[in-house]
Amino acid sequence: MRILVVEDSADTRQYLHKALQEQGYEVDLAENGQDGLFLALEHDYQLILLDRMLPKLDGLSVLSTLRNAGKQTPVLILSALDSVAERVKGLREGGDDYLVKPFALSELLVRIEILIKRKGESTEQSSKLQVADLHIDLLSHKVYRGQTEIQLQPKEFKLLRYLMEHAGQVISRSLLFEAVWDYHFDPQTNVIDVHVARLRKKVELDGHVPLLETVRGMGYRMVEK
Amino acid sequence: MVMFRYLKPSAAWVTEWWKNSSQASSVWRLTRLYTSLLLLVVGILLVVLYQLSVGQISRNQNAQMNHLALQQKLLAEELNQTDFIRQFELQAGSSRQYILSLITTDNMYGQLNSVPKNIGICPETARFPVWLDKYDEIRLISGCSQSIEAGVLVIATDDESLYDLQRQFISASLIALLLALLLGITTGLIFSHRVLKRINTFNSIAQRVEGGEMTARVPVSSKADEYDHMALHINTMLSRLEDSFHAIAGVTDAIAHDLRTPLGHLRQQIEQGLIDAHKSGSDTQNLEQMLNKLDAILFTFKAMLELTRLEQKQQSSSFKVIDLQVIINDAADLILPIIEDNQQYLTVNDKAGCMVTGDATLLFRAVYNLLENASKYAGKHAQINVEISGHGFIISDSGPGIPDNEKDKVFQRLYRVEESRSIAGFGIGLPLVRAIIRLHDAQISLQDNHPGLKVVVNFNTAE
Numbered sequence: 001m002r003i004l005v006v007e008d009s010a011d012t013r014q015y016l017h018k019a020l021q022e023q024g025y026e027v028d029l030a031e032n033g034q035d036g037l038f039l040a041l042e043h044d045y046q047l048i049l050l051d052r053m054l055p056k057l058d059g060l061s062v063l064s065t066l067r068n069a070g071k072q073t074p075v076l077i078l079s080a081l082d083s084v085a086e087r088v089k090g091l092r093e094g095g096d097d098y099l100v101k102p103f104a105l106s107e108l109l110v111r112i113e114i115l116i117k118r119k120g121e122s123t124e125q126s127s128k129l130q131v132a133d134l135h136i137d138l139l140s141h142k143v144y145r146g147q148t149e150i151q152l153q154p155k156e157f158k159l160l161r162y163l164m165e166h167a168g169q170v171i172s173r174s175l176l177f178e179a180v181w182d183y184h185f186d187p188q189t190n191v192i193d194v195h196v197a198r199l200r201k202k203v204e205l206d207g208h209v210p211l212l213e214t215v216r217g218m219g220y221r222m223v224e225k
Numbered sequence: 226m227v228m229f230r231y232l233k234p235s236a237a238w239v240t241e242w243w244k245n246s247s248q249a250s251s252v253w254r255l256t257r258l259y260t261s262l263l264l265l266v267v268g269i270l271l272v273v274l275y276q277l278s279v280g281q282i283s284r285n286q287n288a289q290m291n292h293l294a295l296q297q298k299l300l301a302e303e304l305n306q307t308d309f310i311r312q313f314e315l316q317a318g319s320s321r322q323y324i325l326s327l328i329t330t331d332n333m334y335g336q337l338n339s340v341p342k343n344i345g346i347c348p349e350t351a352r353f354p355v356w357l358d359k360y361d362e363i364r365l366i367s368g369c370s371q372s373i374e375a376g377v378l379v380i381a382t383d384d385e386s387l388y389d390l391q392r393q394f395i396s397a398s399l400i401a402l403l404l405a406l407l408l409g410i411t412t413g414l415i416f417s418h419r420v421l422k423r424i425n426t427f428n429s430i431a432q433r434v435e436g437g438e439m440t441a442r443v444p445v446s447s448k449a450d451e452y453d454h455m456a457l458h459i460n461t462m463l464s465r466l467e468d469s470f471h472a473i474a475g476v477t478d479a480i481a482h483d484l485r486t487p488l489g490h491l492r493q494q495i496e497q498g499l500i501d502a503h504k505s506g507s508d509t510q511n512l513e514q515m516l517n518k519l520d521a522i523l524f525t526f527k528a529m530l531e532l533t534r535l536e537q538k539q540q541s542s543s544f545k546v547i548d549l550q551v552i553i554n555d556a557a558d559l560i561l562p563i564i565e566d567n568q569q570y571l572t573v574n575d576k577a578g579c580m581v582t583g584d585a586t587l588l589f590r591a592v593y594n595l596l597e598n599a600s601k602y603a604g605k606h607a608q609i610n611v612e613i614s615g616h617g618f619i620i621s622d623s624g625p626g627i628p629d630n631e632k633d634k635v636f637q638r639l640y641r642v643e644e645s646r647s648i649a650g651f652g653i654g655l656p657l658v659r660a661i662i663r664l665h666d667a668q669i670s671l672q673d674n675h676p677g678l679k680v681v682v683n684f685n686t687a688e
Contacts, residue, residue, distance in 0.1 A: 009486065015493045022500070080485065082527070083534070084586045085543050102489025102523060105496045155558050181555055183589045186524075194562040217499065217513065 001116070002026040002043070006036030006062065007051045007078070012101075016049065019105055020112075033057025040066055045073050046116050052079035052090070060093050067094035074115040078103070084184055106218040110172045117169065129164040131211055132224045134203065136161060145205050155180055156199050163212065163222040172219035196220055255417035260409030267405040271398045279391050286387070290380050291348045293323060294371040301374040309375055310334060322382060324355075324366065329376035337379060344379065347371045357383070423452045427459065437537070439467040470537070485526065492519055528653045532638065535587075535660035544665075547588065549579040553611055553618060556592040564600050564609065571596075574612045581617075581684045583665045591661040594654045595620050595680055603677065617667060621679040632671040 003025045007013045013029055020027045028043070030036035033054040040048055040062070048066075052059035063075055074096045079086065082100040090098045097111050129136050133146045141157055143150040152160065162179040163171060173192040178184060200212050213221050297316075301309050310327070317325035317335040326335030341353040347369035354363050365388070368381025426443060433441040442463060443456040495516050502509045557573050564571045581588070599609045603624025612619045627635060634640050636659045640652050662669040667684040 011490050012493070015490070015497070019497065019500075082531075084584065088543070102485060102492050105493065105500070153558075181559060181589075183555070183586045185586055185590055187559070187593065191559060191563055194566060195559075198562050217516075 002028065002045050003112070004028045004030065004036065004039055004043070004045045004048045006030045006033065006040075006048065006054065006059070008032060008054050009051075019109075023109060025112075031055075033059065033062045037062045037065055040071065040073065041069060047112055048073055048075045049112075050075050050077050050095070052077060052081060052086075060090065063090075063093045063095060076108075076111060076115060078108075087184055104172075106170075107172045107174060110170050110175060110219060113169055114166060114171075114175070117166075129161065129167075131164050131167045131222050132209060134164070134211055136164060143203075145203060145208060148205060150202055152199075152202060155195070156202070159195060159199050160203065163220060167222045167224070170215045170218050170221045175219070252414065252417045252421050255420070256410060256413030259413035259417070260406060263405050263409040264402060267402060271401065275394060275398075279387065279394055282387055282390075283384070286382055286384060287348065287350055290323065290350065290369065290382060293325070294347045294369070294378060294380050297325075297378050297380075298371060298373045306375055313375075324357075324368070324381045324383065326379040326381075327376055328379065335379075337381075341368075341379065344368065344370045347380070353381075355381075427456070430459075434463060434466075439463070439470055473533070480530070485523070488519070488523055488526070492516070492523070495519065525653065528657060529638075532653065532657050532660055535657070535664055538664055544582045544584060547581055547583050547585050549581055549588070549613055549618060550575045552585060552588050553592055553613060556589055556596055557611060559593060560596045560600060563597075567600055567607075568605050569600055569603060569607045569609055571609045572611070574610070577613050577615050579613050579615060579617060579684070581665065581667075587661045587664065591658045591682075592618070592620075594658050598654060599624070599678070599680075607677075617681070617683040619679060619681050621674045621677060623674065623677040626673060626676055626678040627671060629673075635671070 001024065003020055005013060005016050005020070005027060007016065007029075008031055010031070013031065017027050017029060025046075028039055028045070030039050034056040036048075036050065036054070037057060050059045050062060054062070059077060059079070063077070066073070066075070075094065076097045076099060077090045077095040078099050078101055079090065080101045087098045087100075096115055099108060099111060127138050129138065135144045136142070136157075138161065143152055143157070143160065158180045159176060162176060174186055176196070177187060177192055196212070196214075203212065204210050209225060211222055211224065213223055215221050297313065300312060304312065310329075313325070313327055314334055317327075324336045326333065326337035336357075337355060341355065343351060344353060345351040350367045350369045352365050352367045354365050356362075357364050357366075364383060364385055366381045366383045366385075368379060371378045371380065430441050430443045442460045445453050445456045445460070495512055499509055499512045499516065502512060553573060553575060557571060561571060596609070596611070599607075599620055599622040603609060603622040608623045610619075610621045612621075635655050638653065638656050659669055662682055665684060667682055669680065669682050672679040672681060
């Protein structure tokens, strides 16, 4: 698993290097847009972390050049430009995700994992999802725990679906919010926790193994133990 | 005098018109002032002129008649009846200007053949009709009566020509006043319109600057008059304002870059420490607290920067047509569990739809922020209502509300209502909401819900 980090700040570069290595990724570093673009075209990376404001060649130009050259490597843009318009610009140029600086490492790791995994299994489309004895039918919107049908509100259904689609992965609160509500900002309250707590109350039935676990400081994970 | 009889109804009409048009723009106010001054001056001139001409003649005439009457009275006292009557007939026969008559108990002498009714006693004069042989017709003459030893003396003068003069004077005066009125209104309108046109330019420029267009400037003409001086001063002021605006923006950008980056690095280090501590199994509580506090700082910081940016921003071309109903229902969905946990009630009345042009994420944040505030401050068992009207939405709650004198202040940065200090918050939510609402060319106002708070947001919808 090889990741390219294109970032001009030496501190952040070293920090990302160390953090990603600890997670078991191989890391290449570039400190400006030109070097970044060169490396990205030369090698096949699983993922590129791309800063936007870079010397020599800015991040968005690197990205568009890369896409024009036919490279479909997932790109996660890291930027201090946090307005929705900037985000839209970044995604339109071919970015796969956009994370605003300063970010939480946990958030970054969660998103990296999702991007790499998404790339691997993007062809697989099923109308049913299952984790242990929890089933959901994406067409009829029905949810069963074992034989018991569970009634969910539309937003609760979306929440559960996202968690189950990414079963085994840690999902951060802001990822959940973006996926379910589709607005891009940080509500900065425990509101997502409250929603997950409600969902948990409905899904975790007595006599069944708990499936939805809280990962402290990071988010939630749907997991079959 | 006679003129006042004409002036009275017209004065009443003028005051009526004055009252009705007092709400009109200052063009009318200035014109009215100018016109009434002009009319006043012309009026005074006419009155003086009247007194000096027609008035003077009429006064002289009256004085003469009184003089004559007095003379006859004295003569009647001095002379015996026969001598007096002879003298009188002589006098009456010789006087061309005055018509004299004497009515005794048994006879009448002089030019009149009957005693006029309703005649005043000298020096009061009155007009009355008589048949005059001289003209062979009935004429209106003015005169008075005086009782003397021998009987009643009637003294009169034919002032038909003076009356004609008076009438002509009055009609000429009315025409003059009418002309003055027309002149006053036209010149007043022209001049005040010119003046106001320039003032309106100032106004429209001020409005544009208010709307965030900092580069707008007042045009300066080559006349170099007071208005041009004012325009120059205002332009200089605007330039200064624009400079400081950019300076503030520059400072915030600098803060954004210079302060956020090290804070970000600090966050990275704490997070790294947290991961290391997790691995080694040591206590992480301290580090987690630090991280939470740092996140709170970063959040406030981000919100402040965002606020500054939103306040400086102008309507963006990226705005799209958005259904307010969707935004409000999404926000209500998000807040609902919190409201239920606080044992409050939320109802959304979205029967009337409302389409607005804007940024969905920003509007969502504004609505969510308002709902969050309502839930935070309204207290247990509060009822929170959201209603979509054709022009916007209203969020009301049954909580304690906000005192009137604080309603404006809550929109200020970092302001917090005294009673709410115990509740966690930064005093940045409402300013942010207002910045978003203003960015959408909409208005937000806080009203009393009796009891509670009512937040009314109105968009300038297209229909």
